[in-house]
Amino acid sequence: LSNSYSDGEAAIQAVLAGNDLICTWEYEEQFQSVYAAVIEGEISIEQINASVLRILHWKQKLGLLDDVL
Numbered sequence: 001l002s003n004s005y006s007d008g009e010a011a012i013q014a015v016l017a018g019n020d021l022i023c024t025w026e027y028e029e030q031f032q033s034v035y036a037a038v039i040e041g042e043i044s045i046e047q048i049n050a051s052v053l054r055i056l057h058w059k060q061k062l063g064l065l066d067d068v069l
Helices: 007-016 027-039 045-061
Strands: none
Touching: 007 027, 007 045
C-alpha cells in the first residue's frame, strides 16, 4: 500500500473496502484523512456508524464493556 497510496489515502481506501478498524502508527494523519472524507461525502456517516456498532457489539460479546456500562 505504501508504494501506491499516502498514509491518509490508504486509510480512506481501507474504510471504503469495509474495514472497521485500522491498525496504524500514523493515527493523526489517517484520522484527519478519514474525517475529511466523511465531511466531503466520500465515506458515508452511515458506514462509520455501522462500523462503530459492529465494534461495540464485538466488545460487548468479549465482556470489554462490562465495567463501562
